[in-house]
Amino acid sequence: MSLLQIVFRSLRQHLLSTLITSFSIALACGLLMSVWVVKEQARRNFTEVDSGFDGVFGAKGSKLQLVHNSIFHLEASPGNLTWEQYELIANDKRRVKTAVPIAVGDNYRGYRIVGVTKSLFEVEYQVGKKFEVQSGGYVFRSDKKQAVVGSFVAERLGMSIGDKFHPYHGLVFDEKEKHAEIYVVSGIMKPTNTPADRVIWIPIKGLQNMSGHSVETSSDVSAVLVKLQGNTHGMMMNQEYNFQGDVMTFAWPIAKIVAQLFNKIAPVEMVLSGVAVLVAFVAAGSILASIYNTMNQRRRDIAIFRALGARRRTVFSVLILEATGIATFGALAGFIVYFVIMSTASWYIRSETGIVLDPFEPQWVMVWAPLFMQCLGALAGVVPAAKAYGADVAENLIPNA
Amino acid sequence: MDVSSYLKIGHLKLIIFLLLLGINNLKKSFLSSDGSTQEVINVPSFSMESGQQIALSGISGSGKTTLLNLIAGILQADEGQIKLSGRSMSGTSESVRDRLRAQMVGYIFQTFNLLQGYTCLENVLLGMSFGDSFDKNRAVELLGHVGLTQRLDYYPRQLSSGQQQRVAVARALANSPKLVLADEPTGNLDPENAAESLSLIRQTCKEHRAALLLVSHDKAVLDQFEDVRDLSDINQGGGKVGAE
Structure with missing residues (x-):
């Protein structure tokens, strides 16, 4: 034995x-x-999730909050930028390759509704991968009350193409805060395993002009996601907006800012x-x-x-x-x-x-x-x-x- | 060299060949509860031949178990010599004694000392695990020999006392020992089972050509042996109450 x-x-x-x-x-x-x-x-x-962007512009405030809000769709927005400020950034073609404005402030059953331009769907969130809708659907038309629903939201709420829903005001679901508008699901996004899966995407104009939103700020955006022409421009713009300027915050590079949270x-x-x-x-x-x-x-x-x-x-x-x-x-x-x-x-x-x-x-x-x-x-x-x-x-x- | 010299050498060789156990001036003492040293074993001389069967009689506390434990190498002698088949069991390291015990000695206890978590077969297999040979067929054969073929996978608690002692007998012979030590092997059995068990032990030892040294104070047991020795004749030590 x-x-x-x-x-x-x-x-x-x-x-x-x-x-x-x-x-x-x-x-x-x-x-x-x-x-x-x-x-x-x-x-x-x-730290790897940047949704394909190099940096984020937002109102003067915390860079981490800005990244959380615009990339991870967490926390509240630190403030708004005007449409003119967005255009200023977008027209800086020498340094900015792509600029995508987003607007937040509404939700549907706790899931954020984010207003965005169709340019989001042109950006590669990972090398060789773009945000795409599943077969049978299409990206919303900018002038229609249409929505592209993130895969996780669709799965959790059982939403499918053609479904209609009312947005609710605020980032926290409250039945009393229902907007009058009715949106139609035009597409379900293919799973990306990024925070984008937890979002309902609608045209930015739709969110800006939602009933009950302030008319004075109806052209404002919550943040501008940018892809730069090169890294050196990031350093220059960081210096220009964060140290010399006092109007906007430029959160760059995204990974480093998120890493700071983990270091904390x-x-x-x-x-x-x-x-x-x-x-x-x-x-x-x-x-x-x-x-x-x-x-x-x-x-x-x-x-x-x-x-x-x-x-x-x-x-x-x-x-x-x-x-x-x-x-x-x-x-x-x-x-x-x-x-x-x-x-x-x-x-x-x-x-x-x-x-x-x-x-x-x-x-x-x-x-x-x-x-x-x-x-x-x-x-x-x-x-x-x-x-x-x-x-x-x-x-x-x-x-x- | 003349014929008589050849005969003398031949005779000597025969004696050496036949001599299995030799004890000389063996002493063992223990500290008693009052702090004094009490000599329990003092055996000037004792020997056994191969295949011999000897019964040692002695009252409780006369040092019977201590003597068997010394022969088995479980206890270390203070002085003297124990030779088992020409190999020294005393004055050697504990691991050498363990090895010799595993190779040459089988031990049958009054309380059987079977491992309760092991089946009959596993108990017998364990008996050959620390020696040189491990043979499952032999273990099955031994259990068959003691009439337990149908109980191989039974645990000790599922067996009667008599059957447990049979397993202990099979285990004691599992390592093909040259010497089987039996310490009051029938002490826990009723008279009928005791007689049957004793007969089995003697017979099995004989068949497997193992010598048997049995200690007992039971007259019925001692009467079965041709060669009965009184421990008090062999042991000049005082024995010890509670040594057994």
Whole structure:
């Protein structure tokens, strides 16, 4: 009978405690992997999402708020720009390749309605990929009350081409704030796995002139998304608008601004990671406790092993391997916990931000976290193994010794 | 060299070949509860030949179990020599004693000492796991020999006391030992099962050419042996209450 067979039989003999301890290891390992993957993928995906633009112009204020509002469709707009300011930017052909104005302020059942020009659909949001509508639909006509619905919104609200809806005023859904206008869905956007999936796109003029909106600001825009002719222009415009000018804010480059947010919350990430590691140690402690608590029952078994010729190092190895076995089993089950947590987390993050996390994407944490748990498990086995190593054979062969 | 010299050398070789267990000046003491040292074992000389069956009689606390544990190498002697098939079981490291025990000794306990989480077959397989040979067929054969062919996958708790002792007998012979030590092997059995079990132990040891050293204080058991020795004649130590 090999050492592994002996270990397997011991695990089988203490099946209930093996399962309970493995479950705690699985929770710890799954949590550890989830925290790491969410952290890594969220940072990477958020900083990579620029919707194909280099920068954003908006009212004087926070660059981060401007990016959140115009790229991620989160938070309120920091203020408006006039149509003239938009034209000034758009006509700067030497430096600005594309300028897309957007206007926000309405929603439909909690999902934002964003007024935009059709030029949005000419921009590549990723290399080689443009915003497109699914077959059977088309991009709204600028002079019609038509809408292109993001894929996530369509899926969540069950909207399809030809459906009609009333926009609601404000960014938070309130039944009392219904606009009189009726919009018709002209197309459903193909999934992009970007925040654009969570938005209902309508012609910018439609949003600006929505009933109940102020007439004085009816030509204002919330932000202007720009694609530049080159990077050096970004630096020049950053200097020009953010340091010398006092009229507009130029959020550039988008990735760097989002990264600043993650740098700010880095201590929180660290605390989360620390807690996850701590949970792993607690779970390893549960291995120690579960084996140690059964040492009284095991003493006689160990003495019998020794009486049959097993050496001290053999019984030591059996207990170390048993602890490692529990950790290994738990770590493998941890992948199930990981997929459950990640499925929930990615669904929630997608519904709140439009950012898609991929639980199946290979990550180094999926290698080192299970190995880490195995090492901790082996380490946790040292104390009971040492006790087994030092156990007196003759004394423990006697029943109820 | 004349014929008589050849005969003398041949005789010596035969004695060495036949001598299985040799004990010389074996001593073992324990610290008693009042802090004094109590000599439990003091055996000036004792020997056994291959295949021999000896019963040692002795009252409780006379050091029977301690002597068996010393012979098995479970306990380390303070002084003296134990030679098993020419190999020293005393004065060597614990791992060497463990190895010798795994290769040469089978042990039958009064309380059977079967592992409760292991089936009958697994208990017997465990008996050959730390020695040189591991043979599942032999384990099945041994269990068949003690009449447990139909109980291979039973756990000890599913067996009667007599059947448990049979498993213990099969396990003791699993490593093809040269010497089987039996410590009050029938102490936990009713008279009928005890007689049957003892007969099985003796018969099985004989068939597997293993010597048997059995300790007991039960007259019914001792009466079954041709060679019965009183431990007090062999052991000059005082024994110890609670040593067994």
